[in-house]
Amino acid sequence: MEMTSYKPGTPSWVDLGSPRTDQAVTFYTALFGWQAEEAEPGAGGYRIMTLRGKPVAGIGPQTQPGRPRWSTYIATADAAATATAVQAAGGQTLLPPMQVMDAGTTAVFADPSGAAFGVWQEGKHHGAGIVNEPGSxxxxxxxxxxxxxxxxxxxxxxxxxxxxxxxxxxxxxxxxxxxxxxxxxxxxxxxxxxxxxxxxxxxxxxxxxxxxxxxxxxxxxxxxxxxxxxxxxxxxxxxxxxxxxxxxxxxxxxxx
Known part of the structure; x- marks a missing residue:
C-alpha cells in the first residue's frame, strides 16, 4: 500500500540505530531488496532506505548505549504538544522536539514503563511511502x-x-x-x-x-x-x- 500522509496517532516511520551503518545497509538491502539513498550533508550518516523508489525505513549511526534497536515513530501534528502530553501522562522526554532540516520535526519519548518511541511531525518527509507490502x-x-x-x-x-x-x-x-x-x-x-x-x-x-x-x-x-x-x-x-x-x-x- 502506497502512502502519502498519515493521520496523527498512526505509526508512520521506522529506523535503525546501528554501530556499523554500512554493514547494516548491506544486510538489509540484501534481505529486503532495499536501495540506499546517499546521506545528505548534515544528516550525520543517516540513510533513507527505499523500495520502488519510495522511502520505507531509515538506518543511521547508533546514538544510545546498549543493544542496537529498531525504533517506531508515530505521526503527530505538533511534536511540542505531544511532548507536553507525554509529561502529563507520566512519560519522559529522551530527545526534545528537534527540526530535521526541512524534512520535519522529531522527538523521542519513553512511556511510564521505559519503552522508547519516537514521533514524527512531517515536513517534506511524510513517513514511509509503502507499508503492509513485502519489504516494508x-x-x-x-x-x-x-x-x-x-x-x-x-x-x-x-x-x-x-x-x-x-x-x-x-x-x-x-x-x-x-x-x-x-x-x-x-x-x-x-x-x-x-x-x-x-x-x-x-x-x-x-x-x-x-x-x-x-x-x-x-x-x-x-x-x-x-x-x-x-x-x-x-x-x-x-x-x-x-x-x-x-x-x-x-x-x-x-x-x-
Missing amino acids: FCWNELLTHTPDTAVPFYREVFGWDAKKIPMGETTYTEWDLDGREVGGMVNMDEQNFPPQMPPIWMVYFAVDDTEETVGKVTALGGSVLVPPTDLPVGRFAVVADLHGAVFQVIKLTRQS
Whole structure:
C-alpha cells in the first residue's frame, strides 16, 4: 500500500540505530531488496532506505548505549504538544522536539514503563511511502511488563483505545484509533519473557516467504530467536541482524 500522509496517532516511520551503518545497509538491502539513498550533508550518516523508489525505513549511526534497536515513530501534528502530553501522562522526554532540516520535526519519548518511541511531525518527509507490502513495515507492537499502565498513557497521548483479542491461551491487545487498528501490545508475562527483558516497541516487516527470509537472515550473519510460527494473521519469526538488532518478519494472510 502506497502512502502519502498519515493521520496523527498512526505509526508512520521506522529506523535503525546501528554501530556499523554500512554493514547494516548491506544486510538489509540484501534481505529486503532495499536501495540506499546517499546521506545528505548534515544528516550525520543517516540513510533513507527505499523500495520502488519510495522511502520505507531509515538506518543511521547508533546514538544510545546498549543493544542496537529498531525504533517506531508515530505521526503527530505538533511534536511540542505531544511532548507536553507525554509529561502529563507520566512519560519522559529522551530527545526534545528537534527540526530535521526541512524534512520535519522529531522527538523521542519513553512511556511510564521505559519503552522508547519516537514521533514524527512531517515536513517534506511524510513517513514511509509503502507499508503492509513485502519489504516494508506492516505492524508495530509494544512489549511491556505493565500493560495496565500503558493503556491510560497511550490513550491520553494519542487517543488510542485498547481492544482485547483472545489469542490461543492468552489475550492480545490491539491499539485502535477512531475504530482503525494502528498497533498492538503484548503482556510480557513471566512464563514467556525473562523479567530482566526491558520493554520495547517491536517492528514487523512483511515478507513473501517467512522460511526463505529466515534463511537469508542467517546466511547474512543474523540469528533466529523464534523460528517460523503460525499466527491467525500470518506466519512470523523473530530474528536479529548481524549486530543484534531484533525485528520480526511475517507473511501476512491478508494485506490491509
